[in-house]
Amino acid sequence: MWLKVLIFGVVAFLIYRFFMKKNKKVESSKKIDAIEMLQCDNCGVYMENKDAIKVESKNYCSNECKTKALKY
Numbered sequence: 918m919w920l921k922v923l924i925f926g927v928v929a930f931l932i933y934r935f936f937m938k939k940n941k942k943v944e945s946s947k948k949i950d951a952i953e954m955l956q957c958d959n960c961g962v963y964m965e966n967k968d969a970i971k972v973e974s975k976n977y978c979s980n981e982c983k984t985k986a987l988k989y
C-alpha cells in the first residue's frame with residue numbers, strides 16, 4: 918500500500934514541477950516581448966534597445982559590426 922502512495926507522490930511532484938516550469942517559461946517570454954528588441958544591421962542578431970550601437974538610422978550589436986557595415 919505504501920508503495921502506491923509513494924508512486925502517486927512522485928507522479929504528483931513531477932506533474933507539479935512540469936507545470937511550474939511551463940509557467941516560468943511563459944512569464945520569461947512575456948518579459949522579453951516587453952523589451953524593445955532591435956536587429957543588428959550587419960549580422961542580424963537581436964539585442965535590447967539599450968545595448969544597440971546607433972549610427973544614423975541603423976542599429977549594430979557591437980563596434981565590430983558597426984565598422985564592418987560602414988566599410989562596405
Ligand SMILES: [Zn+2]
Pocket residue numbers: 957958959960961962977978979982
Ligand atoms: Zn551584429
